[in-house]
Amino acid sequence: MGEIVIGAMASMLICLFLSPRFITFLRGREFGQHIREEGPAGHQTKAGTPTMGGLIIFTAIIVPFLVLSDRDVAAMTVFFVALGCAALGFADDFIKIVKRRSLGLSARWKLLGQIFLALVLWWVARHEVGLEPELLFRISDLSVDIGPVAYFVLVLLVLVGATNGVNLTDGLDGLAAGVSAIVLMTYTAICFITVGQHDLALLSVCLVGACVGFLWFNAFPASVFMGDTGSLGLGGAIGALAVMTQTEILLIIIGGIFVIEALSVLIQVFSFKTFGKRVLLMAPLHHHFEMMAWSETRIMLRFWIIAAVCSGVGFAIYQQSIGG
Numbered sequence: 275m276g277e278i279v280i281g282a283m284a285s286m287l288i289c290l291f292l293s294p295r296f297i298t299f300l301r302g303r304e305f306g307q308h309i310r311e312e313g314p315a316g317h318q319t320k321a322g323t324p325t326m327g328g329l330i331i332f333t334a335i336i337v338p339f340l341v342l343s344d345r346d347v348a349a350m351t352v353f354f355v356a357l358g359c360a361a362l363g364f365a366d367d368f369i370k371i372v373k374r375r376s377l378g379l380s381a382r383w384k385l386l387g388q389i390f391l392a393l394v395l396w397w398v399a400r401h402e403v404g405l406e407p408e409l410l411f412r413i414s415d416l417s418v419d420i421g422p423v424a425y426f427v428l429v430l431l432v433l434v435g436a437t438n439g440v441n442l443t444d445g446l447d448g449l450a451a452g453v454s455a456i457v458l459m460t461y462t463a464i465c466f467i468t469v470g471q472h473d474l475a476l477l478s479v480c481l482v483g484a485c486v487g488f489l490w491f492n493a494f495p496a497s498v499f500m501g502d503t504g505s506l507g508l509g510g511a512i513g514a515l516a517v518m519t520q521t522e523i524l525l526i527i528i529g530g531i532f533v534i535e536a537l538s539v540l541i542q543v544f545s546f547k548t549f550g551k552r553v554l555l556m557a558p559l560h561h562h563f564e565m566m567a568w569s570e571t572r573i574m575l576r577f578w579i580i581a582a583v584c585s586g587v588g589f590a591i592y593q594q595s596i597g598g
Contacts, residue, residue: 277342278466281476282483284338289487292330297491297498300324305371323496326367328504331488332360335480342476349473351398352514356481358391359437359510363502378502388437392430395514399429405520412524412595432522436513437506439532442539442558444505447496448489449560449574453531453581454508455485460528460585461515464592474518481511494570524592530584531577535559 301324343349366378399405400422407425409418420428444450458481465475485508491497500508509532516525526533535558542557555565563573 277472278462278475278479281338281342282479285334285480285483286487288337289330289334289484290490292333293327293488293491293498296327296330297324300326300498323499325371325499325501326364326503327488327492327498327500328360328363328367328502328507330498331481331484331500331504332357332507334484334487335477338483339477339480343473346473347398347402348471348518349477351395351402352474352511352518353477355391355395355433355514356507356511358387358394359433360503360507362387363504363506366502366506385434388434389430391510392426392433395433395517396426396429399517400425403518405518409523410520410595412521412591428522429517432516432525433510433513435536436516436525436529436532437509439529439536440509440512441502441505442535443532443560443577444500445558446560446564446570446574447494448492449577450505450508451485451489451492451500452574452578454512455482455489456578456581456585457512457529457532458482458485458508458515460589461512461519463589464519464521465515467593468519468596471519474515477511478515481508494574521588521592524588527591528585528588530588531581534580538562 305324305326339349339353362379362384366384369378400407407420407422409420409428411417440450440454443453458478462475462478462482465471465478488498488500488504492500512525512529512532516522516528521528538554538559539557542552542554545551545553554562556562560573560577564570
């Protein structure tokens with residue numbers, strides 16, 4: 275328990291210490307966010323705000339996690355996948371900054387990178403950790419053996435879904451960082467009460483601490499954005515944790531806000547292409563509420579509340595499923 279608390283505090287303090295210096299560094303080199311013209315009009319004032327803050331989050335967790343952990347293969351794999359997704363996000367952010375445009379790394383290269391990371395995650399889960407290729411529904415004793423090939427597809431879908439879910443949520447100051455911290459706190463609790471997952475709990479709580487430290491500078495009005503470096507990295511960590519804890523289905527509930535945000539985009543695109551009409555004023559969903567003149571802080575806090583409820587329900591279901 276002591277290592278869990280130390281890991282969270284150390285990551286948070288490192289993030290609080292590094293952030294002002296990193297923000298100054300980014301401002302000095304004019305590494306600022308490019309705002310899409312089709313986005314909410316109020317967001318144009320955010321143009322030039324330093325981005326790539328995800329580098330701070332992942333720098334903050336490296337030393338506490340590696341020093342305090344036992345280098346368990348499952349946790350090290352989740353750590354590798356998270357850093358790999360963060361690297362894809364960094365490439366995306368860097369291209370945007372250098373070329374001064376809102377489009378960065380092509381979708382093809384992102385997907386290829388995610389397929390590689392999913393393959394590593396799948397291999398370790400199956401052959402090193404010894405997880406069976408099955409779906410555990412958790413809400414009941416029902417489980418379905420899907421076979422190794424379908425299991426890889428599942429791992430890929432979870433990883434791609436989680437990274438895109440966090441990325442789509444990262445549209446308001448403090449929104450993605452806060453929701454990610456709530457979801458990761460849930461995974462800390464899940465791993466802590468499960469035998470043999472101490473290092474996974476440690477990694478998860480280090481990410482929570484880093485997210486909280488980052489929120490000090492990312493909450494409205496943000497001094498720095500996490501960028502794709504942060505959103506893809508955090509999404510990768512959440513997706514990989516779901517695989518290693520066999521909560522792929524339960525992630526739909528635990529990460530309810532990410533699911534809602536992704537679905538809002540899918541529904542909007544489907545409705546417009548099929549019927550020529552928009553369901554929402556703007557997608558993702560948080561932009562819809564912005565267009566309704568809700569303040570960023572109001573949206574952020576209410577989404578945090580919903581995220582906490584979803585995570586609480588998800589944790590209760592998990593605890594019941596293991597007989598806790």
